[in-house]
Amino acid sequence: MQNNLAHPVSPLRLAIGIALTGLASHIFAQASADILVIDVVPAGASIDSSKVPYPIQVGSAQDLDNVGGASLADFMGQSFSSVSLNDAQNNPLQRDLQYRGFTASPLLGLAQGLAVYQNGVRINEPLGDAVNWDLLPQSAINQITLSGGSNPLYGLNSLGGSLVIDMKNGFNFQGSNVEVSAGSFGRSTANYEIGGNDGQLGYYLNVERFDEDGWRDQSESDALNLYGSLSWHSEYSAVNLNLQHGRSDLIGNGASPIELLNIRREAIFTGPDVTENKLTMVNLDFAHEVSSNISFSGNLFWRENDTDAFNGDGTEFAVCEFTGGDGLIEGLEEDDIEELGIDDDDLCEGQFSDAEALEDFLNNLASSLDENEEYNIEGFEDDELSGTGVLADDAINNISNRVQQSFGGDFQWTLKGTFAGYEGQIVLGGSYFHGESDFRSVLELAEIDPLTRVTTGLGTGTFVDVAATLINTETETLSTYMTSTLDLIDAVALTLSLRANDTDVTLRDRSGMRPELNGDHNFSRLNPALGVTWQAAENHNLYASFSRSSRAPTPIELACNEGVFELAVKFAIERGDDPDDVDFECRLPNAFLADPPLDDVVSNSFEIGARGFIGGMAYSAGVFHTTNKNDILFQTTGRATGLFANIDETQRLGFEGRLTGNLQHLNWTLAYSFVDATFEDNFKVLSPNHAFADDEGEILVENGDQIPGIPQNQFKLLTNYRVTDLFGIGLDIISNSDQHLRGDESNQLHTVAGYTLVNLRARYQVSDQFEIFATVNNLLDEEFETFGLLGEEPGELEVPMIEDLTVPLFLGPAPPRAAFVGLSYAFQ
Structure with a gap:
């Protein structure tokens, strides 16, 4: 009876022992027909693993150590079925993980579809459900379990599956x-x-x-x-x-x-x-x-x-010289200006009083050339900027x-x-x-x-x-x-x-x-x-x-x-x-x-x-x-x-x-x-x-x-x-x-x-x-390459090469x- 309670630390722990869920390490050689119990709900109730009606994959502490990945995501990408990784951020601790087409990632801006638990605590961050692999010490992990399907018992975000991370304690590590x-x-x-x-x-x-x-x-x-x-x-x-x-x-x-x-x-x-x-x-x-x-x-x-x-x-702002001095503007796109047969550098030489006058000139010119283009140039007054007041249009932070x-x-x-x-x-x-x-x-x-x-x-x-x-x-x-x-x-x-x-x-x-x-x-x-x-x-x-x-x-x-x-x-x-x-x-x-x-x-x-x-x-x-x-x-x-x-x-x-x-x-x-x-x-x-x-x-x-x-x-x-x-x-x-x-x-x-x-x-x-x-x-x-996206034309960043x-x-x-x-x- 004490063995069943020896590790209640992981409310979603799926401590399964059948070889069909084994991983890529020498543990594979230890396949056994023994049927152990697994935990199937957030606070750890156990059930015979042969009665679990969905697929599971398990990795032990020894498995993680043998693979030696930079992060837990690396281990899963190398060892688990239906898991792939991409390098959108290009950092070994910030990789996007895809399981069956659902995502767990540290990056805001991705729709997350996997629920992740550590010791029974859901660790998808509140702002965007992101998962920070850099904050998961691999060597302190006792076992991980990835289950497939939209199991409601794992709570919100378990659209494509759930990842359960069971950490070590003094009773499973001596x-x-x-x-x-x-x-x-x-x-x-x-x-x-x-x-x-x-x-x-x-x-x-x-x-x-x-x-x-x-x-x-x-x-x-x-x-x-x-x-x-x-x-x-x-x-x-x-x-x-x-x-x-x-x-x-x-x-x-x-x-x-x-x-x-x-x-x-x-x-x-x-x-x-x-x-x-x-x-x-x-x-x-x-x-x-x-x-x-x-x-x-x-x-x-x-x-x-x-x-x-x-x-x-890169920046979409530009510094333009007006009759009253330099001003910051937005909306002056080089490609759009070229359609009018002029260079954007020629527009900011003090010939316009402000951004509104520049906008009127461009729209009138486009109309006279029958160009189906409407220009919207936004100018920023001094009270719309704070700090030193020094202007630059090379980049932004x-x-x-x-x-x-x-x-x-x-x-x-x-x-x-x-x-x-x-x-x-x-x-x-x-x-x-x-x-x-x-x-x-x-x-x-x-x-x-x-x-x-x-x-x-x-x-x-x-x-x-x-x-x-x-x-x-x-x-x-x-x-x-x-x-x-x-x-x-x-x-x-x-x-x-x-x-x-x-x-x-x-x-x-x-x-x-x-x-x-x-x-x-x-x-x-x-x-x-x-x-x-x-x-x-x-x-x-x-x-x-x-x-x-x-x-x-x-x-x-x-x-x-x-x-x-x-x-x-x-x-x-x-x-x-x-x-x-x-x-x-x-x-x-x-x-x-x-x-x-x-x-x-x-x-x-x-x-x-x-x-x-x-x-x-x-x-x-x-x-x-x-x-x-x-x-x-x-x-x-x-x-x-x-x-x-x-x-x-x-x-x-x-x-x-x-x-x-x-x-x-x-x-x-x-x-x-x-x-x-x-x-x-x-x-x-x-x-x-x-x-x-x-x-x-x-x-x-x-x-x-x-x-x-x-x-x-x-x-x-x-x-x-x-x-x-x-x-x-x-x-x-x-x-x-x-x-x-x-x-x-x-x-x-x-x-x-x-x-x-x-x-x-x-x-x-x-x-x-x-x-x-x-x-x-x-x-x-x-x-x-493991990732690709469409962005703006890179040449808009005007630096060598x-x-x-x-x-x-x-x-x-x-x-x-x-x-x-x-x-x-x-x-x-």
Whole structure:
């Protein structure tokens, strides 16, 4: 009985022990037909794993250590079926993870579709549901579990699946260990952990450090995480107090123009793009067994993440000489001016009194030439700028701070016995979540280094006041849920689940100047799930399920979507401002515009599959069909700008298959996934830089077009060969097919090419305590990209080499070949 309570720390822990969910490491060789229990609801009620009606994939602490990825996302991309990664930000700790076409990412601006839990606490951040891989110390992880389908029991955001991270404590880790590594790109890592217990009191402490220069220019990063756990366990009860503090300083300079990558792959477009996180998190989890048939468990948490962001970028402002002196203007586009047969440099030589006079001249000239173009030049008066007053039109610095604080809890009862004549269990529970975010941003005029294309130290100290944002957001969710699993007969189990969510989202402008930001929204939803499993034979288990989940639009989506223009124009008129001066885009994460409503996203998922053993091989295979109603799409209007919008329907249809086996000293896993992610409606979407965009900057998306950024075919071969009892090597092959560009939702342009990646691993056990390991990533040194989007013409940045580039296609290049060597020592 004590073993069942030995690790209640993870409210969503799926501690499964069947080999069909094993991962790419030597653990594959330990496939076993033992059926263990798993936890299936937020506070940890357990059930026989053969009665789980959906697919799961599990990774242990040893699996993570063997792969040696830079982040948890790296491990999953290399080891889990239907998981792919892209390098939109081009930082190893800021990768976008896609599972079955749903996203978990640290970047604001992506519609997130995976719920992520750490020790039972949902760690999707309040402002945009983002997930910060840099704040998850890998060496402190005991186990992770990825489950497929829109299971409502995992709460909001579990549209495509749920990731559960179960951390170590003094009862699942005893001893002390130190590990260091170093290698390419100036990367070095180190971690130290110690833990133990006396049978009743336990302790665990972990310190993890990551540091690198980066393989691209101006891309150094570092992260430090401390994690600790204090535990008290008895035969019938357990309590764990978990504390975490993390700090990171990350530079990810994003995608670069394809023409620039052809010249030099290490080159960046503009920079820096700095993200500094400071996290503190405390959670308390507990469990108590009242009797053999009644138990309860739960958790309480508090979490705060303070993020500073600094992004140097190109500018749309211009400094124009008027009769009264220099002035700052916006809306003078070089391409549009050239259509009139004049050069933009010739317009600002003191011949106009102000921006209005310049605008009148351009419109009159266009009319006389029968050009169907209307010019809107916005001028900024001195009282619309703050700071030094020094003007520059080379670049801008987007500077922001967001403090995200959340707290809440989860509590549940588990009842076992006979219900309506059937043996089984019923779980009843409820949860509360409160998240608050304070967001502040300013836009500074800056100069730019023409050689490095970074703006560090080159800000003028002049700020554009209209671009400043000071906003407070609050999200509050109250949920109740129940699930019952009944044994209809010995081999067949039926699971019925239901979860009710009620979410309030509030946005308040704190500057007093942006009333259009204020808004109150409520989203309520009742989500059911139905599943059945059949133990058809001793080594063959079949499952089928239907489930529904939902997510409320995040504050950042509500504050930046396609309905913004009409509302912002309305308030501009009420203030007596020129409505033509209202911008129709957001620069994420550094601006909000307004707050018209979006609908919540509702996901319906069907699963059918089989798992078990054939001879000496473990197998799993299944098909899934997930439909999202009112899905939220980020419409690209520039390299770092865009708007959110609801679209009627999207679909993810797919197949997953996996085989794991042994051949003498060789352990192997072969996995294939087909993920067909499509739009299921005809609609127009903003993409003004698209070659086939109409006069309104829109493209037509048709039913069946592929969703960008998701490779349709994924293949993985994972091998481990034991050369001797002390020495082993591993070879992993990952192959992804091509993907469409973000901004090409109509699928009219060339795709980002597919790629095949080969990684090599080796370990040598010098003694019982001392181990040497090495990793070579991208063994064949292939040049490929994992991400692409349409942006503005790069030549608008008038600096050497860039000013001659004309193709508005930006790609996220993958790192070249990299080698790392490390040492691990376990103290006695």
